[in-house]
Amino acid sequence: MKFAKSLVAVLAMAGFCLGAAPFAGAADQGPVKIGVYLPLTGQNAFGGQLELDGVRLAHKEMPKVLGRDVELVVVDNKSDKVEAGNAVKRLIERDNVSAIIGTYGSSLALAGGEVAEKGKTPAVGTSCTNPLVTMGKKYYFRVCYIDPWQGAAAATYVYNNLGFKKAGILMDMTNDYAVGLASFFKRSFKKLGGEIVADLKYSSGDQDFTAQLTELIKQKPDVVFMPAYFAEGAIIMKQARELGATFRLMGADAMDNPDTVKLGGKAVEGFLHTTFPYDAKMPNMSAEAKKFTEVWYAANPGKDPNVNAALGYNAYYLILDAITRANSDKPQAITEALAKTKNLSTPLGSLSINATHDAEMPVGIIEYRNGQRVYLTEVTPK
Template sequence: MKLGKFVGLALMALTLGLASQSLAAEPIKIGVYLPLTGQNAFGGQLELEGVQLALKDMPEVLGRPIELVVVDNKSDKVEAANAVKRLVERDKVVALIGTYGSSLAMAGAEVAEKAKVPGVGTSCTSPLVTQGKKYYFRACFIDPYQGAAAATYAYENLGLRKAAVLMDMTNDYAVGLSSFFTRSFKKLGGEVVANLKYSSGDQDFTAQLTDLIAKKPEIVFMPAYFAEGAIIMKQARELGATFVLMGGDAMDNPDTVKIAGKAAEGFMQTAFPYDMTMKDMNDQAKAFTEAWKKNFPNKDPNVNATLGYTCYDMIIDALKRAGKADREAVTKALAETKGLATPVGIMTLNANHDAEIPVGILKYENGKRIYLGEIIPE
């Protein structure tokens, strides 16, 4: 072999080797769009902390480091869509995590779908988030399932037959969940005596609560966000209401008890299947809880953080099975997620890309949240 040709081949091999090393060191970007300011900031912050904790536990995959690119969607639908557009076009992320809030996730998912970028929703429970989508998935159950679980628990476990609903008519989550609870409670044989409404940001619920007290329901289902829900609790008890109050997963917040105080006593809610008080934690939930306490010693773990952690875990698992940081390959792998052990249980995604996990039930007693167990709706 001539010396020139030998040198040429050697240089080519060196170039390819350096390129391979460069690729191996190049980070895999995962986009995160969550409400870090605005109405839903508390939930978004918790979910981000869960994602960041997962990054500490799983900092690399396929021999490459993971880089999180975080964008605040500001609790606004337009901002959510813009955040996803930036992440997929400018930052070239391989996959997305987000978001807290179904209406925000619906806006983001539309952009991700057009860009053909896989995304995993955290706590966005509306069926519309993944409906008809090839590229969007979620780590949480959906509202028809959650609403049916709430109705089943009220009817079968509590033995209640007369219900009412109090909902935020301006919120997609509240409207949908109220509808599914009502439908399921009636199907079981119960009666829904009132369906009253309010708007996001309202502070005075006296008129609605007075009307509810007059209708004498045994239980009032109110799928509110925690701040408004806590105010409703206080005003209901001040008016002498004796009915059971039950909410949905958006009430799952440490500040619920702080705001409601003694009025939170006896309040019940559906929740994702994780809580630090649960008796039968799986190994992943135990590991998450220990890691959380180590990193956040002054703050109790929350299920929103758990869902953020789980979304990251699902994407890492999909990357491993895909064998490459390719959007289409990761999408295919996510769609095939089955039997993945996570802090919220064994994760399997169904044909609609929704998580098949049980619904937890929480009750507030003596200023503390008690995890009662799981319910499978009828």
């Protein structure tokens, strides 16, 4: 069957399975079960809930596949590694799902991924960017880029676009996501010709960053890269400005949250972070991005779509496309179809799954101006 190249085509296939004969007696086979494990409580709950909103929006648009209803089985992984593994185990062994969506957070995906591998059930990560999530995995995929790509893009932007030659690092040493991103930024920045003048650390849950920020001010970097989650990142920004720091601060995709401005206040002015290539106000929006934006606002009046919602939407969309091409809801068939995904048009651009089960795409750059989140441009790493 010719592979779908547009959202319209996939929507049609989801309902009517064009190009492949639907199962005989499909209605008698019961629903196709898709599991969802996301952090709906705990540290990462806001991001997890946004991704679930995107999954549910896609499910509302595409409620059937192969002539059968799709049933979402949602489990809260509670922002906890052990709970993430237990959630995937439950979805496979108790709920008998055909495929799994999730999760937000690389450390959670690493824990859940081991269980998915043992259970031979395909899973599609949403915003888990650590390369180890899919490394050596047969059944784990993702709709996001990976941290080497993101870290290199951040370094490329500050060195080439902003002309910054000296950088500092401030990272959570207890978080896989932060450690990985900081490492990839440092490697790329130095390769471009930049100098790392300070490399400082903190632990998850810390509230006072005065000592680290004071040292950073002393070392006089042009920019400080801090791959933090939005709550801690907002605190760092506020304390940096209170101490009189003049360096620019740059974060990564975990800072892409509507509450960043709310928590950081005036301290977010000039803050930069990488993001996935979607924004409700981005220039030159594709047809698929326009469609997603329209259906989001129709379902959520007055609430702007966040890129995490687009990632959740994409994960559901990708799985249904794989099921349709495989003409099967069997985990092995879906796994094989996912691995063959090429040039699928989505709100985040053309999506192909590469040999390591990752999605490669440009990296967006956000800057905060006058209390507003502004999508500046896209960067391809050097």
